[in-house]
Structures are given as C-alpha cells and as structure tokens.
Amino acid sequence: MELRLANRTIYNLLEIAALKDEYIRTLINHRKIGKTSALVQFAKDNGYFVLVGSTAIAKFLIREHDYKNIRTVNSIALDGIPGFVFDECCPIDRINQLKEKGFNIVTGFVKDEDFYATVCNCGKLK
Known part of the structure; x- marks a missing residue:
C-alpha cells in the first residue's frame, strides 16, 4: 500500500492496511509528517505493541507518547504479545522473520x- 494522504489521514491508512494485512511503503518526502505519532496512537487504541529499531x-517514544508498550525489533521479550505494529526504522528482514515465527x-x-x-520525470536520478 502506498502512503497517499490526499483524502485520508495516516491513522485511516493504518486502519485500512491492518484490515488488508499490508504494510505502508514510505519515501523520503514522507519524513516529519506524523507517521510515528499516528502509529503509536493506533497501537494505543487497538492494544498493540509498537516495534522500533533501537532502544x-x-x-524516547515511551516518554514522548506516554505509552509503555514500545519495544525494539530485536527484543528478546516479545513472546505472548497479541499484536505488533512497526515503524520504518525497523529492518524489514527482521519484521519478516518475526512474522515467519508466528x-x-x-x-x-x-x-x-x-x-x-x-x-x-526522465527517470534519471537528480
């Protein structure tokens, strides 16, 4: 799923992606638009844990959003948690490994x- 915001909020895109069991692809121009804040709020509202790339x-996010259910993608204490959402700082290979492990x-x-x-437009890098 692409990150297109013309008629939807980031939170709405997360809801749709969750229903479709999809991830949302981001580009460099999607920086600083509130993706992580929407992700944490989505996790709070739905009882999910947020996975991020580092301790x-x-x-920082635990303090910033007052939400304790945030873990690193390489945490050893993930068993028994009902569901996860992840931020773009997580390596996709690690996300796929976790998904393969159930x-x-x-x-x-x-x-x-x-x-x-x-x-x-000409297909060459600027």
Missing part, C-alpha cells in the same frame, strides 16, 4: 526500495 528510539505483525511502515532516490 534509544523506544525510550508473531502477529498487524501493519507498519516500511521504507520503499527507492526511499532515498529522487527521480525526475
């Missing part, structure tokens, strides 16, 4: 393979 990010990965943000590329 520093987890500690963890309930509901949805999340994944960096598009062209995340850092800025392409002009």
